[in-house]
Amino acid sequence: MIQVCKQSAMVTLNHLSVEDPDHGSLLLPVVTETATLTPVSQRQRSVTKTEPMDFFLSRKANLASSLLVLMVCYLVILIPAYFPMKKTTADSDDHQDPKDLVLLNRSASLLSRPCQPHSCLNHLKPLSFSEGLQEIPVFVEQGRPAEWALGPPLGLQGSEEHLALTLASMPEPGVPPSLKTKDSCRRCVVVGNGGVLQGSHLGSHIDQYDVIIRMNNAPVVGFERDVGSRTTIRLMYPEGAPHSANEYRKTSMIALVVFKSLDLDWLTSVITKQPLSFWSKMWFWREVVDDIPLSPESFKILHPEIIHKTGQVLQKYALKQGNMIPTLGASALVMAMQLCDQVSLAGFGYNMQHPEARLHYYEALRMDAMKAQVSNTDQ
Known part of the structure; x- marks a missing residue:
């Protein structure tokens, strides 16, 4: 992998070849027929066109989820204050203190x-x-x-x-x-x-x-x-x-x-x-x-x-x-x-x-x- 990463590639419109920079010999055969290639810049555009939309959609989803969690937290805190929960066993009618x-x-x-x-x-x-x-x-x-x-x-x-x-x-x-x-x-x-x-x-x-x-x-x-x-x-x-x-x-x-x-x-x-x-x-x-x-x-x-x-x-x-x-x-x-x-x-x-x-x-x-x-x- 290290050697492959050091090699360079030369791409032309009519020929596709890869040469060893040290010896000058071909590593791949020359492609004689014309290759129709998509420019790199165009391929990048086609790939990246949907990326901003997906990015913003994911941000909206995250924001909605965060707001939902925040609202649930507030409700957990506020509901007991406005609607008191049932009294504990110590205060219930079934467990009255003998002194009472x-x-x-x-x-x-x-x-x-x-x-x-x-x-x-x-x-x-x-x-x-x-x-x-x-x-x-x-x-x-x-x-x-x-x-x-x-x-x-x-x-x-x-x-x-x-x-x-x-x-x-x-x-x-x-x-x-x-x-x-x-x-x-x-x-x-x-x-x-x-x-x-x-x-x-x-x-x-x-x-x-x-x-x-x-x-x-x-x-x-x-x-x-x-x-x-x-x-x-x-x-x-x-x-x-x-x-x-x-x-x-x-x-x-x-x-x-x-x-x-x-x-x-x-x-x-x-x-x-x-x-x-x-x-x-x-x-x-x-x-x-x-x-x-x-x-x-x-x-x-x-x-x-x-x-x-x-x-x-x-x-x-x-x-x-x-x-x-x-x-x-x-x-x-x-x-x-x-x-x-x-x-x-x-x-x-x-x-x-x-x-x-x-x-x-x-x-x-x-x-x-x-x-x-x-x-x-x-x-």
Whole structure:
């Protein structure tokens, strides 16, 4: 092969011969008759004419295949986000935790008992720390002026003008007639956000209560099996308001907890459908909603005295002295005692012995996240 590659060929129109360049002898006989040959350039053209077409066809096929693969990859990623897959075995109805069955039985037993009128107040009276918790106004009303000695959230000192504008926009700022009547015994349940509710199957039990109180943006839609489907009062501040309109479909009332004067301006804007200015929104620590699909009669302002008195009771158990601001859960409990004869709790309590347990029923945050927080008594 090496020798053949070193030999040269001489092609003519009338003769075809191959000579050895070293000896000059013919390696092939001379072809005497005229040979009709196709020029090399023409043969190359005829061969290469189809090459560009095949090349571009192959490129189109490759591009289409690549796009198809890319679309499949996107679908694999996006479909689970929009259409959640079936729940795992741990969350299925057929594998319920025994402790949840105990909780269900306890709840069913509580609901089976007849409602006891004035049960909450009767239990509080003998207790020394109950002084000041009885007969606290529930919501701020017009025509009942008060001299606020403290600023928000323990009072409304310095926010009087903001309060006057908000009350003017509220047709029924006080307790609604449905909660004023004492003809029948009423039961309240304050639903916390604890992870203990996840997989509890308490939803049907919670819906049986006369008044269901929730806090901030605790979701209902998608969690009805564990937390129920109705909300009588949602206690919240502006930054904690749910952003989804679906969360307000089965909500009767919104009770605002005032932490700053701007919170009252936000409530006025929600009621009157007049959005806040861009500058006002800059002062919220989190994005707030512009619209809540409820009638003006559905909005209330939690009386700051509830927060103040609740803080005073909790202060007796604190190591550090000063004005204590209770959680919304504690304030909701005291509010419920003013509205109902019997009050139950669901979704409260943290078990630090199980760091892998859910902190909240609606998210994957674990209990060990509590260790990163510093309590007020440690500051």
